[in-house]
Amino acid sequence: MPSLLVRxxxxxxxxxxxxxxxxxxxxxxxxxxxxxxxxxxxxSLLEVLCGLRQPAAGEVxxxxxxxxxHWLGHKNALNPALSPEENLRFWCALNGHPADRVLxxxxxxxxxxxxxxxxxxxxxxxxxxxxxxxxxxxxRPWWFLDEPLAGLDHAGIELLARLLGGHAAxxxxxxxxxHQPLPEGLAGxxxxxxxx
Amino acid sequence: MSAALAVFRRExxxxxxxxxEWAQPLVFYLIVAVLFPLGIEAHxxxxxxxxxxxxxxxxxLAALLxxxxxxxxxxxxxxxxxxxxxxxxxxxxxxxxxxxxxxxTALPLVLAAPLLGIALGLEPLAVKVLSVSLLxxxxxxxxxxxFAAALTVGAQRAGILLPILVLPLMTPAVxxxxxxxxAAAVGLPFEAPLYFLGALLALTVTLLPFAAAGxxxxxxx
Numbered sequence: 001m002p003s004l005l006v007r008x009x010x011x012x013x014x015x016x017x018x019x020x021x022x023x024x025x026x027x028x029x030x031x032x033x034x035x036x037x038x039x040x041x042x043x044s045l046l047e048v049l050c051g052l053r054q055p056a057a058g059e060v061x062x063x064x065x066x067x068x069x070h071w072l073g074h075k076n077a078l079n080p081a082l083s084p085e086e087n088l089r090f091w092c093a094l095n096g097h098p099a100d101r102v103l104x105x106x107x108x109x110x111x112x113x114x115x116x117x118x119x120x121x122x123x124x125x126x127x128x129x130x131x132x133x134x135x136x137x138x139x140r141p142w143w144f145l146d147e148p149l150a151g152l153d154h155a156g157i158e159l160l161a162r163l164l165g166g167h168a169a170x171x172x173x174x175x176x177x178x179h180q181p182l183p184e185g186l187a188g189x190x191x192x193x194x195x196x
Numbered sequence: 197m198s199a200a201l202a203v204f205r206r207e208x209x210x211x212x213x214x215x216x217e218w219a220q221p222l223v224f225y226l227i228v229a230v231l232f233p234l235g236i237e238a239h240x241x242x243x244x245x246x247x248x249x250x251x252x253x254x255x256x257l258a259a260l261l262x263x264x265x266x267x268x269x270x271x272x273x274x275x276x277x278x279x280x281x282x283x284x285x286x287x288x289x290x291x292x293x294x295x296x297x298x299x300x301t302a303l304p305l306v307l308a309a310p311l312l313g314i315a316l317g318l319e320p321l322a323v324k325v326l327s328v329s330l331l332x333x334x335x336x337x338x339x340x341x342x343f344a345a346a347l348t349v350g351a352q353r354a355g356i357l358l359p360i361l362v363l364p365l366m367t368p369a370v371x372x373x374x375x376x377x378x379a380a381a382v383g384l385p386f387e388a389p390l391y392f393l394g395a396l397l398a399l400t401v402t403l404l405p406f407a408a409a410g411x412x413x414x415x416x417x
Binding site: 039082086094 | 199201202203205206209212213214258269272273274275277278279280281282283289341416417
């Protein structure tokens with residue numbers, strides 16, 4: 001799996017540059033924890049690295065292809081009228097993945113019993129778990145996770161730690177933004193602190 | 197292609213979950229067309245003269261009703277990001293969404309139009325031309341509206357901005373559509389305006405999904 005290399009990167013939000021002169025490298029087996037206060041540019045940087053947003057300057061090399069990356073934004077990408085199962089099946093069909101891992105994925109995140117309830121009737125944490133199930137429904141080597149801890153209870157945070165640990169141990173890479181610390185005991189975690 | 201089919205099916209599933217939302221344009225269309233005869237006299241000969249304009253402008257306004265929400269829900273819940281990051285060309289996915297929107301909101305208008313044409317006193321030939329003109333013209337209305345919706349999806353108060361932006365773009369379809377029906381009603385050749393509608397259809401259906409996908413990418417910046 002080729003590394004993601006960033007050289008002299010600048011990221012702008014509107015007219016304001018939120019990140020300037022950034023250089024980093026992320027390889028398989030690593031978890032890059034991007035930290036910083038509100039407005040430091042964590043989400044904007046992650047969007048640039050994932051390919052959702054163009055950089056204001058600099059180079060991003062080795063950006064993964066669409067079929068190689070998972071994007072979990074701060075919005076869960078779940079239609080409130082559809083159930084977790086329907087949302088996941090749609091995502092699999094959209095990306096050309098077989099849907100045979102949808103039910104095991106929902107079971108692993110603890111939502112099998114709620115799989116047919118409309119997402120609009122799930123709690124914030126349950127919706128976050130349903131979004132995390134996408135990571136399991138189709139294995140991809142690159143994970144871009146924007147504030148994945150938001151809304152998760154203690155058990156949810158442990159679940160995320162398990163998923164991240166398993167992903168890194170399997171040779172995958174994850175870039176995770178959060179202003180909270182990541183769960184303790186995760187191997188291969190590096191930290192990048194952004195300052196506004 | 198399977199990705200486009202997935203988007204198309206999802207739109208139908210969402211419509212089945214909230215049928216009232218998708219029935220609004222048809223109900224609005226019928227009310228507008230019925231209000232005109234009430235505004236003048238039911239047997240006024242002027243009604244027959246105005247019938248093409250009434251049906252076409254009604255279709256235009258009805259098509260505008262649901263346009264704003266084409267991409268709004270996907271932006272609000274984050275699905276738009278997944279559509280733009282999917283392993284499929286974004287214009288194809290946008291085209292599938294707009295095609296589903298046409299099927300759900302505009303095809304009922306096309307199917308109801310002959311009834312309204314007859315009620316407004318149009319001759320059988322003019323009613324046929326009315327149906328054909330709407331069949332050719334409503335995709336143009338929906339795809340143009342979809343492009344404008346993509347341009348304004350990130351904007352606040354898009355509901356006010358959208359009609360101002362989109363109505364001038366939709367004017368050619370109304371001119372040619374209404375013109376074809378008017379010509380058929382008075383026994384003049386009506387083919388040329390229909391050809392123009394066909395040309396507009398080919399242009400909008402093939403080009404505007406690319407423009408709309410570009411506008412959506414821009415909205416994510």
